[in-house]
Amino acid sequence: MSRRGLLLTGLAVLLVIVVFILVRGCGRREQPKPDSASRRLTRSGAVIGFQEQHGGHAWLGIPYAKPPVGPLRWRAPQPPEPWTGTREALAFGSACSQLGNGITARKRPMGQEDCLYLNVYAPRFAEAEVPNAEARLPVMLWIHGGGNIGGSADSYPGGNLATTHKLIVVTVNYRLGALGWFRHAALRAEAANDLDRSGNFGTLDLVRALDWVHENIGAFGGDPDNVTIFGESAGGLNVYTLLVSPLARGLFHRAISESGGISKYSLAEAENFTDDAEPGKVSSSNEVLLRLLTKDGLAPDRAAAKTRLASMSSPDVARYLRKKTSFEILSLYTLVEEDSVYESVMPFVFRDGVVLPQEKAMQRFAKADGYNRVPVIFGTNRDEYKLFMLFNPAHMRFTLWVIPRVRNERLFQLSAEYQSNSFKAVAVDEPATVMRTTQGPSVFAYRFDWDEEPRLLGVDIAALLGAAHGAEIPFVFGQSDYGFLMKRLVFSKKSEPGRLALSKQMMSYWAEFAYHGAPGRGRDGKLPEWTAWDNSSPKSPKFMILDTADGGGLRMSPDSVSEASLFAAVGPDSRLSTQRDKCMVYRELVGWFPDLNQKDYPAAFKDSCTEFPFDKYP
Numbered sequence: 001m002s003r004r005g006l007l008l009t010g011l012a013v014l015l016v017i018v019v020f021i022l023v024r025g026c027g028r029r030e031q032p033k034p035d036s037a038s039r040r041l042t043r044s045g046a047v048i049g050f051q052e053q054h055g056g057h058a059w060l061g062i063p064y065a066k067p068p069v070g071p072l073r074w075r076a077p078q079p080p081e082p083w084t085g086t087r088e089a090l091a092f093g094s095a096c097s098q099l100g101n102g103i104t105a106r107k108r109p110m111g112q113e114d115c116l117y118l119n120v121y122a123p124r125f126a127e128a129e130v131p132n133a134e135a136r137l138p139v140m141l142w143i144h145g146g147g148n149i150g151g152s153a154d155s156y157p158g159g160n161l162a163t164t165h166k167l168i169v170v171t172v173n174y175r176l177g178a179l180g181w182f183r184h185a186a187l188r189a190e191a192a193n194d195l196d197r198s199g200n201f202g203t204l205d206l207v208r209a210l211d212w213v214h215e216n217i218g219a220f221g222g223d224p225d226n227v228t229i230f231g232e233s234a235g236g237l238n239v240y241t242l243l244v245s246p247l248a249r250g251l252f253h254r255a256i257s258e259s260g261g262i263s264k265y266s267l268a269e270a271e272n273f274t275d276d277a278e279p280g281k282v283s284s285s286n287e288v289l290l291r292l293l294t295k296d297g298l299a300p301d302r303a304a305a306k307t308r309l310a311s312m313s314s315p316d317v318a319r320y321l322r323k324k325t326s327f328e329i330l331s332l333y334t335l336v337e338e339d340s341v342y343e344s345v346m347p348f349v350f351r352d353g354v355v356l357p358q359e360k361a362m363q364r365f366a367k368a369d370g371y372n373r374v375p376v377i378f379g380t381n382r383d384e385y386k387l388f389m390l391f392n393p394a395h396m397r398f399t400l401w402v403i404p405r406v407r408n409e410r411l412f413q414l415s416a417e418y419q420s421n422s423f424k425a426v427a428v429d430e431p432a433t434v435m436r437t438t439q440g441p442s443v444f445a446y447r448f449d450w451d452e453e454p455r456l457l458g459v460d461i462a463a464l465l466g467a468a469h470g471a472e473i474p475f476v477f478g479q480s481d482y483g484f485l486m487k488r489l490v491f492s493k494k495s496e497p498g499r500l501a502l503s504k505q506m507m508s509y510w511a512e513f514a515y516h517g518a519p520g521r522g523r524d525g526k527l528p529e530w531t532a533w534d535n536s537s538p539k540s541p542k543f544m545i546l547d548t549a550d551g552g553g554l555r556m557s558p559d560s561v562s563e564a565s566l567f568a569a570v571g572p573d574s575r576l577s578t579q580r581d582k583c584m585v586y587r588e589l590v591g592w593f594p595d596l597n598q599k600d601y602p603a604a605f606k607d608s609c610t611e612f613p614f615d616k617y618p
Contacts (some may be wrong), residue, residue: 031090037126042216045083050090051124056163059089059120059220060154064212065205067114068175073322074187076195077116077208093117095152096176097326099333109330111152113179118172118209121158122220136223138514139213141170141252145233145259145470148202148348149177149333160478165511165523168222170213174205174238178329181347183270184285186317199270200355203241207355210242210251228254228514232473236260236427241349244364244371245356254517256377256510258476259384259469261427262361265350273306283333283347289317291332292324365434373439375517378428379446379543383466385419390464394584403457404464411584413463414575418585421561428543429560432533441532444519445543448472449551450502454492461489472546475503476510498548505554506546519544528554583609 032050038057039048049059065077072078096115122137131137142158144151158169174180183199191197195204214224229252231239236257241264242248243255265281272280274287281287290305299305309317321329351358357370364370389395390404395412397405406412428445436443450471453461465471471490473479491499508522509530515523519530534540541556567589576582586609 034088034090037124039086039127040130040219042219043082044080044216046086047089048086049120052121052157052159054159054163056121056123056159057125058122058159061091061093061117062087062089062120063093063116064118064172065116065208068116068179068201068205069113071322073113073179074182074196074199074201075191076193076198076201076204079208079211089120092119092152092154093173095154096173097179097330098146098150098176099330109327111176113175113326115152115173115175116205116208117153118170118212119153119158120217120220121162121169121171122222123163123166125221130219131221132218136218136226137166137168137221138511139168139170139217139222139224139227140510140514141172141209141213141227141229143172143174143206143229143231143235143238145231145235146176148180148234148237151176151234156473156477157479158477161476161507161511164478164507165514167511167514168217168220170209170217172206172209174209175202178288178333178347179326180205181270181349182285182288183267183350183352184289184317184321185271186314187321189314190318194354198352198355200349200352203238203245203349203355204247206238206242207245207247207251210248214251225253226514227252228256230256230258230476230510231260232258232470233260237262237349240361240431241356242372243374243376244361247355249372252372252374254375254513256513257379257427258472259380259423259427260378261423262431263348263426264356264361265348267350267352267358270347270350281348285347288329288332289321292320292329295332362431362434365431365438368438370438375442375444375513376435377444377446377513377519378432379448379472380420380424380427381448381467381469381471383416383420383451384423384469386416386465387468387470389416389419403459405459406464409463410575411581414573414581415585415588416466418566418570419588422563422566422589425561425563425566430562432542433535433560436533436535441534442517443533444513444530445533446530447543447545447557448475449545449547450475450499451551452492452495452498452548453490454494456489465490472506475499475506475546478503478507498550502546502548509544528556530554531556579609 034048035051035057038050038059039046047059047062049057052058063080065080066072068075068077094115095111097109097111097113099109142156144153144156153171153173156171158171161167162169180202181200188197210227213227217224229239229242237260239255239257240260240262242252268278269281269284271285272278273284274280274282289309290302293299293305293308294301299308349356357364389412395407395415397407399405424447432443432445448471449467451462451466453465455461505522505527508524508527509519512523513519521527521529530544531541533542539558542558542560545552545555545557547553570576570582570585576585
């Protein structure tokens with residue numbers, strides 16, 4: 001495997017492991033007993049839940065759509081079938097079909113196609129005491145991360161957030177990878193409507209989940225006219241897609257994107273061959289078909305497969321695709337390298353013109369009627385990219401195959417700073433700057449700075465990970481049920497007082513935003529005021545820094561960055577002492593954001609870095 005292939009494989013494993021230890025404890029709990037006070041009547045039928053560990057009620061595994069199997073694969077989700085009697089909502093529904101991960105060590109995919117279930121967490125109310133009318137509670141719908149290729153809602157317990165601040169928290173599964181985003185002419189030919197033709201089925205699942213909330217959340221005491229969507233990583237990206245989707249208009253009223261992004265494929269990238277005049281990605285549906293024909297022995301190589309595919313009718317292609325299991329389809333997607341750019345050959349949300357506009361998101365945000373204008377919070381973590389760098393052999397080596405050692409501490413920290421700031425520019429500062437002009441003072445931003453991890457086996461985890469990607473999730477959910485790995489690697493007893501205080505503050509800000517559309521001073525009105533993003537001058541406050549008192553506390557900051565300013569800063573940065581170091585930082589920035597601001601790439605990168613190809617590092 002190439003160095004980049006090894007890096008990408010390591011990243012995929014690491015992301016799953018880290019998210020797993022961040023949001024889950026170890027071991028399985030016994031299935032809870034139903035609580036008669038939790039009986040609720042949805043439009044599909046009655047459900048009964050249980051009293052969860054924080055004293056509230058939870059309902060797990062409620063179907064919000066028909067199983068997307070058989071003829072409903074690669075089709076828009078349909079409302080769920082009704083049931084008779086009372087459904088026990090005591091166990092999570094299956095995760096959606098996805099590639100296996102490093103925890104289970106399985107190389108085959110996992111999960112099921114029958115996976116469109118959600119979970120509801122609420123304060124405990126007797127059936128006759130559920131809030132109604134003006135007393136209904138704000139609703140927060142969580143969209144999990146995982147690159148839109150993995151993850152599931154059962155990793156994010158919403159009970160503490162719901163009971164502490166009197167909220168209804170909903171967590172949702174949605175179709176992933178090639179089952180969630182796949183567009184091909186043969187499937188469109190047999191489709192009955194534009195939604196079925198769109199290909200953005202994972203996005204449509206989230207719209208359907210919001211429809212379910214609008215129709216049913218009142219039965220749980222939630223207000224369908226006060227819904228906040230929030231999500232992290234790919235979940236944060238999906239928040240952005242819902243902001244621009246015309247189908248989601250009116251279904252949510254606030255939005256929080258944690259470490260999200262706004263990149264989307266064009267239709268050509270999603271569908272065309274890589275050697276077409278307008279080339280597709282290696283993850284395009286036509287390229288997948290060529291790999292499938294070759295794997296099945298119907299063609300000896302790509303060229304022959306292309307000839308074979310051209311001879312097949314649209315009905316033949318559709319039947320060929322539909323007879324494959326989800327595992328057979330997912331097995332075609334692997335991590336590969338394409339020139340100097342990292343690319344996972346999984347499908348990606350794309351601008352289909354129906355579910356998502358054909359214009360890029362930033363163009364939509366500049367128009368008053370271009371997107372769903374609601375109060376928003378955008379944020380990233382100060383050290384986002386340290387997580388991604390851990391398996392990069394240009395930066396890391398491993399002692400005894402387990403203990404990580406940084407090759408060049410100075411360069412590691414500088415590269416992490418540039419790449420993390422690049423994430424902040426793309427996911428927070430640039431969209432916030434545009435949207436503040438468009439919609440006024442209802443745009444808020446944060447940077448999460450907590451970095452009080454312990455030392456372990458001589459490794460300074462704080463320096464290695466710091467405020468890494470995904471680290472804010474347990475703080476938002478107020479999680480305290482950590483497994484052994486979490487306690488050893490991330491959360492020590494020494495950091496507990498400050499950590500728990502910061503978690504309470506963040507939960508309070510998030511809840512106040514859900515209630516009133518601004519984080520303000522939190523629910524009790526006693527926190528430092530979190531003000532809106534302010535474009536009026538370079539010194540105006542723009543985002544809230546979230547940290548413990550030992551790290552400087554909660555405070556507003558005026559600092560902002562753009563992708564262009566970061567590229568311009570590399571050349572004169574005296575901390576990068578050699579041209580080789582500068583080229584490494586340039587190349588890493590380009591590798592993660594290959595389509596952004598290419599006109600701004602400095603001549604120093606274009607003309608002076610050709611002698612330093614990425615795979616020659618270190």
